[in-house]
Amino acid sequence: MMRTRPLKVALLGCGVVGSEVARIMTTHAADLAARIGAPVELAGVAVRRPDKVREGIPAELITTDATALVKRGDIDVVVELIGGIEPARSLITTAFEHGASVVSANKALLAQDGAGLHAIAEEQNKDLYYEAAVAGAIPLIRPLRESLAGDKVNRVLGIVNGTTNFILDKMDSTGAGYQEALDEASALGYAEADPTADVEGFDAAAKAAILAGIAFHTRVRLDDVYREGMTEVTAADFASAKGMGCTIKLLAICERAADGGSVTARVHPAMIPLAHPLASVRGAYNAVFVESDAAGQLMFYGPGAGGAPTASAVLGDLVAVCRNRISGATGPGASAYTQLPVSPMGEVVTRYHISLDVADKPGVLAQVATVFAEHGVSIDTVRQQGKDGEASLVVVTHHASDASLNGTVEALRNLDTVRGVASIMRVEGE
Numbered sequence: 001m002m003r004t005r006p007l008k009v010a011l012l013g014c015g016v017v018g019s020e021v022a023r024i025m026t027t028h029a030a031d032l033a034a035r036i037g038a039p040v041e042l043a044g045v046a047v048r049r050p051d052k053v054r055e056g057i058p059a060e061l062i063t064t065d066a067t068a069l070v071k072r073g074d075i076d077v078v079v080e081l082i083g084g085i086e087p088a089r090s091l092i093t094t095a096f097e098h099g100a101s102v103v104s105a106n107k108a109l110l111a112q113d114g115a116g117l118h119a120i121a122e123e124q125n126k127d128l129y130y131e132a133a134v135a136g137a138i139p140l141i142r143p144l145r146e147s148l149a150g151d152k153v154n155r156v157l158g159i160v161n162g163t164t165n166f167i168l169d170k171m172d173s174t175g176a177g178y179q180e181a182l183d184e185a186s187a188l189g190y191a192e193a194d195p196t197a198d199v200e201g202f203d204a205a206a207k208a209a210i211l212a213g214i215a216f217h218t219r220v221r222l223d224d225v226y227r228e229g230m231t232e233v234t235a236a237d238f239a240s241a242k243g244m245g246c247t248i249k250l251l252a253i254c255e256r257a258a259d260g261g262s263v264t265a266r267v268h269p270a271m272i273p274l275a276h277p278l279a280s281v282r283g284a285y286n287a288v289f290v291e292s293d294a295a296g297q298l299m300f301y302g303p304g305a306g307g308a309p310t311a312s313a314v315l316g317d318l319v320a321v322c323r324n325r326i327s328g329a330t331g332p333g334a335s336a337y338t339q340l341p342v343s344p345m346g347e348v349v350t351r352y353h354i355s356l357d358v359a360d361k362p363g364v365l366a367q368v369a370t371v372f373a374e375h376g377v378s379i380d381t382v383r384q385q386g387k388d389g390e391a392s393l394v395v396v397t398h399h400a401s402d403a404s405l406n407g408t409v410e411a412l413r414n415l416d417t418v419r420g421v422a423s424i425m426r427v428e429g430e
């Protein structure tokens with residue numbers, strides 16, 4: 001039966017995502033009301049620039065005072081789409097304290113203080129939903145929190161940043177320059193307000209922290225996630241990758257240790273075989289593999305960024321939270337009961353592609369191989385190409401710990417015959 005009193009929604013931020021949320025709330029109003037069981041009304045929109053023309057949003061709803069809006073007391077759901085840490089955190093906290101539930105897409109804030117926000121939500125008996133914060137439109141948070149709640153997840157691996165996937169794809173497929181591809185990603189609404197968050201891997205690291213926490217029922221903060229961005233990936237790296245039947249993607253990898261006693265979370269560029277499903281993830285699309293005891297391997301794929309796709313996830317959360325409001329229930333809260341330690345990157349075991357510039361003379365290969373052997377790093381393949389007394393040596397290793405690999409590279413740099421380490425890249429997905 002349809003309730004006549006509408007649920008009131010306050011929208012904080014009306015940029016790329018917020019404007020799409022407002023548009024869909026208006027164009028889909030009747031369907032949303034039917035699905036929720038009550039009409040949903042946009043009761044106020046907090047913006048920074050009130051003079052901007054905002055099609056479809058009545059001028060009387062616009063305010064620059066976000067704090068007053070969340071303090072009104074009659075708001076059922078606050079949708080936070082400002083981004084960043086402050087004032088978003090204070091606004092969300094105030095919203096809970098004044099009776100509202102919250103939907104947010106703010107991965108930076110959730111990775112930094114998800115535990116604190118969940119605690120306040122639980123204290124106030126309110127919902128905190130954030131499907132849009134990880135992998136845009138792709139349903140991922142809800143499947144992990146709800147559909148897989150009876151299984152044991154061991155690994156989450158994937159492409160979780162649309163901007164960097166868009167840039168790497170352009171560099172690989174069209175030979176486009178880094179800056180040109182980044183400018184295009186920003187114009188399309190994929191990049192963060194400060195795109196450094198994307199290209200330096202902070203955004204993917206925030207998503208990895210959120211995913212690892214939910215997948216392993218533990219607490220993983222942004223600082224726990226090892227992070228390398230993609231700004232140093234070069235055309236030469238793509239050429240090397242091609243040479244071994246691979247491409248390069250910025251991956252987020254969260255793993256539970258084989259003994260179950262700890263977890264790791266990392267973000268870095270990696271070579272993956274062209275035959276791997278992640279290799280064919282193009283543009284701003286995201287794809288995430290989840291491996292669990294009972295289900296085996298699941299793959300989630302779809303648009304990872306952009307106004308409308310992200311708004312789809314926000315609207316899904318809005319419907320869920322509104323339904324909960326009507327039934328007087330709340331959805332699942334934080335589930336960090338396992339309290340697993342996060343192991344340092346040095347303990348992560350993977351394969352490596354190392355490109356060295358060496359002197360082209362007898363014994364160099366043996367010298368290099370000895371350094372690998374001394375550090376317990378087993379070599380899979382070696383490729384050498386000579387050029388004017390110098391040579392380029394490409395070594396691909398078997399599985400080794402990051403600590404052993406770092407020790408190897410340090411020792412290689414100390415060899416007179418090694419002129420330089422041109423690149424080191426992990427090899428995943430085999």
Ligand SMILES: NC(=O)c1ccc[n+]([C@@H]2O[C@H](COP(=O)([O-])OP(=O)(O)OC[C@H]3O[C@@H](n4cnc5c(N)ncnc54)[C@H](O)[C@@H]3O)[C@@H](O)[C@H]2O)c1
Pocket residue numbers: 012013014015016017018046047048049064066080081082083084087105106107108132133136189190191192193304305306307310
């Ligand atoms: N764009 C995407 O593809 C995407 C995808 C997933 C998640 N997100 C997240 O969604 C959030 C919003 O992203 P966006 O792309 O829409 O950013 P955006 O920069 O386009 O929009 C944010 C808006 O908030 C406004 N704002 C800032 N401070 C404010 C304040 N104090 N009061 C009122 N308004 C304020 C800004 O003027 C801006 O219009 C961020 O947390 C982002 O990380 C974005």
Ligand SMILES: N[C@@H](CCO)C(=O)O
Pocket residue numbers: 133134135136160161162163164190191192198203304305306
């Ligand atoms: N800047 C982010 C938005 C989606 O979270 C990305 O490119 O993936």
Ligand code: NA
Pocket residue numbers: 131132133134135136137138139140141313
């Ligand atoms: Na999502």
